[in-house]
């Protein structure tokens with residue numbers, strides 16, 4: 015990464031691909047990103063302007079990083095809860111424009127790229143709408159809520175020619191990059207099995223997040239949250255703890271396994287699972303969810319690329 019390279023070259027050459035602001039958004043190693051020249055051929059002032067679709071917990075972390083990076087500006091945002099918007103607006107010093115929803119944001123001029131940090135059931139629609147509006151996209155993991163949705167997103171990327179990066183930042187970590195190099199070198203011999211676990215033992219770890227005291231039908235836009243999901247009566251539990259419900263999330267499989275699986279695929283140079291056997295149940299956090307709280311899976315992958 016020595017010296018300056020332009021943004022498009024970086025995207026083409028680097029293992030850490032980027033959607034406009036991607037490297038700033040997800041990367042923990044800001045020193046690496048700061049060596050990049052973000053000159054943008056179609057941006058008159060050389061800055062990359064970003065709109066945030068969803069400014070929840072993760073978006074606030076990402077926005078914090080973006081605001082510290084030279085060459086980026088957060089210019090727009092939308093969200094389904096006013097409390098989130100107010101805090102995100104404060105972060106930008108009131109500079110970002112607030113839009114009613116993603117459609118208004120995407121129709122506005124002057125936005126190069128979007129960050130998508132909405133609940134998983136919205137990812138496909140938000141990503142495709144952004145691509146079709148001509149934006150580069152940085153979208154949080156998991157890319158999709160169902161497998162099929164990924165195919166639609168890939169088609170939209172090909173059709174529009176825009177860049178889309180998934181915020182699966184673990185594979186940008188120097189540790190994983192080193193692990194991949196070591197495995198590819200053959201120093202560990204043939205690897206036939208990797209064991210990985212994620213364990214959490216608290217209510218917060220089980221996504222029972224606090225519900226803000228000011229949350230009510232005036233501050234929380236329930237219809238905007240539900241969007242393409244199956245319709246339910248207004249529920250603050252569903253809104254703030256959406257990972258616990260299969261209408262919006264795959265539970266542990268999409269929220270936590272995705273980090274583990276992405277890392278394993280990356281270090282092994284593997285493509286995708288061929289067979290999955292899984293078993294789980296709801297043992298501990300009964301009454302707060304309809305997704306399992308315990309899940310084990312055996313995932314077989316045969317296709318390991320020879321040249322990493």
Ligand SMILES: NC(=O)c1ccc[n+]([C@@H]2O[C@H](COP(=O)([O-])OP(=O)(O)OC[C@H]3O[C@@H](n4cnc5c(N)ncnc54)[C@H](O)[C@@H]3O)[C@@H](O)[C@H]2O)c1
Pocket residue numbers: 067068069070071072073092093094095098115116131132133134136154155156181182183238239240241253254269
């Ligand atoms: N990369 C990581 O390590 C990481 C970490 C945490 C979360 N995430 C991902 O980020 C995404 C958001 O997770 P979170 O923890 O920030 O959840 P969150 O509930 O805190 O944030 C989601 C936000 O989206 C808003 N929202 C809902 N529907 C919307 C709509 N139609 N338009 C605009 N905004 C809408 C909500 O009001 C909320 O503020 C998820 O996909 C999650 O998997 C990734």
